């Protein structure tokens with residue numbers, strides 16, 4: 094654990110050529126898909142999703158690397174629902190790497206780097222108590238349920254230095 098904390102965590106935008114890597118990450122995280130009642134996506138599905146993503150300039154998707162190993166994925170949308178807000182639709186840490194502080198590090202890194210974003214939403218699908226606990230612990234609060242299987246959480250982000258508040 095001590096060694097892990099000193100290992101470098103980095104985010105790199107997902108490209109179409111990452112489809113197989115991303116699918117492998119999903120396949121190695123079966124618990125999440127069981128939780129949301131879906132099969133892990135096949136390669137074709139991942140490729141299609143990456144194409145869809147490319148067409149939406151507000152969508153941002155990253156692979157999370159621990160040193161050189163792909164250990165997670167995150168996907169959010171800028172200027173959504175409102176101009177100075179963003180919505181995280183998925184933060185996924187590879188199953189064998191969960192509970193080691195990586196999700197927390199990735200989320201904090203993201204929040205520090207979302208310049209100009211005043212509020213970050215997190216949309217949690219399905220019965221996912223772990224994700225809910227995780228976001229509450231990171232300063233989010235429950236804002237609404239969008240139907241039985243979707244819950245929205247949100248938190249404000251600290252003002253950027255350009256706003257003269259630091």
Ligand code: ACO
Pocket residue numbers: 125181182183184185186187190191192193194195196197198215216217218221222223224226227230
């Ligand atoms: N049960 C309950 N809470 C837990 C657990 C667990 N098994 N593991 C971690 N947490 C909580 C703890 O409160 C922990 O705080 P601590 O430092 O006091 O122990 C805190 O989360 C941070 O733990 P991390 O080790 O950083 O969590 P992890 O790296 O596992 O990331 C995440 C959390 C993203 C939920 C991860 O477990 C995961 O990828 N799960 C599967 C996919 C998923 O459900 N993603 C969220 C979907 S919703 C959305 O992304 C908007």
